[in-house]
Amino acid sequence: MLLKDFNKIHFIGIGGISMSSLAEILLHKGKTISGSDGVQTAVTDSLEEKGIKVAIGQRAENITDDIELVVYTAAVSEENPELKAARASKACVIDRAELVGMLMLEYKHPISVAGTHGKTTTSSLVTEILLSAQAEPTVSIGGMLPSIGGNYKVGSDDYFVLETCEYCDSFLKFNPHSAIILNVDKDHIDYFKNLDNIYKSFNKFAKRIPSDGFLIINNEIPRLGEVTEGIVCPYETYGSDSSADWYPMDISYDSMGHGAYTVNYKGNEIARVNLSIPGGHNVYNSLSAFALCYKYGISVDAIVKGINNYHGTDRRFQYKGSFKGVKVIDDYAHHPTEIAATINSARANDINSLCIVFQPHTYSRTYELLDEFAQVLSKADKVVLVDIYASREKDTGLVSSRDLAGKIVEHGGNAEYCGTFENAETYVLNNCNPQDMLITMGAGDIVKLGEKLVSME
Numbered sequence: 001m002l003l004k005d006f007n008k009i010h011f012i013g014i015g016g017i018s019m020s021s022l023a024e025i026l027l028h029k030g031k032t033i034s035g036s037d038g039v040q041t042a043v044t045d046s047l048e049e050k051g052i053k054v055a056i057g058q059r060a061e062n063i064t065d066d067i068e069l070v071v072y073t074a075a076v077s078e079e080n081p082e083l084k085a086a087r088a089s090k091a092c093v094i095d096r097a098e099l100v101g102m103l104m105l106e107y108k109h110p111i112s113v114a115g116t117h118g119k120t121t122t123s124s125l126v127t128e129i130l131l132s133a134q135a136e137p138t139v140s141i142g143g144m145l146p147s148i149g150g151n152y153k154v155g156s157d158d159y160f161v162l163e164t165c166e167y168c169d170s171f172l173k174f175n176p177h178s179a180i181i182l183n184v185d186k187d188h189i190d191y192f193k194n195l196d197n198i199y200k201s202f203n204k205f206a207k208r209i210p211s212d213g214f215l216i217i218n219n220e221i222p223r224l225g226e227v228t229e230g231i232v233c234p235y236e237t238y239g240s241d242s243s244a245d246w247y248p249m250d251i252s253y254d255s256m257g258h259g260a261y262t263v264n265y266k267g268n269e270i271a272r273v274n275l276s277i278p279g280g281h282n283v284y285n286s287l288s289a290f291a292l293c294y295k296y297g298i299s300v301d302a303i304v305k306g307i308n309n310y311h312g313t314d315r316r317f318q319y320k321g322s323f324k325g326v327k328v329i330d331d332y333a334h335h336p337t338e339i340a341a342t343i344n345s346a347r348a349n350d351i352n353s354l355c356i357v358f359q360p361h362t363y364s365r366t367y368e369l370l371d372e373f374a375q376v377l378s379k380a381d382k383v384v385l386v387d388i389y390a391s392r393e394k395d396t397g398l399v400s401s402r403d404l405a406g407k408i409v410e411h412g413g414n415a416e417y418c419g420t421f422e423n424a425e426t427y428v429l430n431n432c433n434p435q436d437m438l439i440t441m442g443a444g445d446i447v448k449l450g451e452k453l454v455s456m457e
Helices: 017-028 042-049 081-088 096-104 119-132 167-173 195-206 224-228 280-295 300-309 336-347 363-368 370-377 401-410 421-431 447-455
Strands: 008-012 032-037 053-056 069-072 092-095 109-114 138-145 150-153 159-163 178-181 214-218 235-238 246-253 258-265 268-278 318-323 326-331 354-358 382-386 415-419 437-441
Touching (some): 008 017, 008 081, 017 032, 017 138, 017 150, 069 096, 092 096, 096 159, 096 167, 119 138, 119 159, 119 280, 119 300, 167 195, 178 195, 178 280, 195 224, 214 224, 214 280, 235 246, 246 280, 268 300, 280 336, 318 447, 336 354, 336 370, 354 421, 363 370, 370 401, 382 421, 415 421
Parallel strands (some): 008 032, 008 069, 032 053, 109 159, 109 178, 354 382, 354 437
Antiparallel strands (some): 246 258, 318 326
């Protein structure tokens, strides 16, 4: 199937961050777009202002006879009346990932940024570089990037930068010309079941890159050969030393934890980079973006300017303000590896004490990685636990935030189970002091707590 075969396209769940951006990209391409969502939001209002008809409530009658293609998200149940009506209609019905795969074929250089961690930051860095080079990329990422005024940008048909998630093997329906694979870690166990299956999926994804494309991959992925085995495209590696094609030299950090380093490519010094985002992990995220754009022939000056101009994406170590002299940071980290990186970034700041209010994300992830979560969170001075954010899951009774609090204490940490945001707010107000840092952490709605505390100042 090709996108040119369809004119009127309907989105079930159009209000989501990814679906809404795809709808607007297709609107820009001249398609007639409609959609539905469960609730009216600022996103659905914005879509309507742009000429997209949005029905609030998902009903069978939303599927009209003139609709040629229906797109739905993985969150939509097969019992959804609108989806059932779509399947019974003459329209072609596909999921979001299939649409993305079709859309990628519309671009000369579709770029996928994949990996368990760091996708939003790295895809944002690639975007900033291409903007600096005046390449007019089309962009769809998972966070709000100030330089494009949101999470997507409609540009030319040359470059398409796409943050690429592995959950439910959705990326196996994509058609990248090039890709970055940042890391492969144990996550989404509710779908993959084990790490072996995750490696197999990343290998299948890498095999989707054509022979005239290329792959940039972290050479410190533990089972790197399992990812690259049998792929048809050339690839180059990045890492911490000369065993990789791309590696940083003379790394230094300022008082805010912002890294600076010299880019080395196969033994040749290319440029000096100064980051405006904190953390050692971002040295390597930016290095991978540098490598990919360099392979596309983007000038070194434009690459350096783009990286230096990137000041972060919403919910990635984002400064929200302060209360009572306490600095408030919000961070999306919801996996032990991500939490470790965030704590390292926090420790680079001049603070007295680090307090984390953590909202675990999904029961399956919390259960499978309980000990890993406890180990890394024990490195904070105080950890406040609120209840698990269920997302797509139901509570099986196997694990709770109270269990995680107990595990943190077993690992020598200081943890307090508070359950609700209200109890967490009371604890923080009574236990945080001037010159402390408070991080609201998790992929759910924990950001609201920090914003409320800051608003009280």
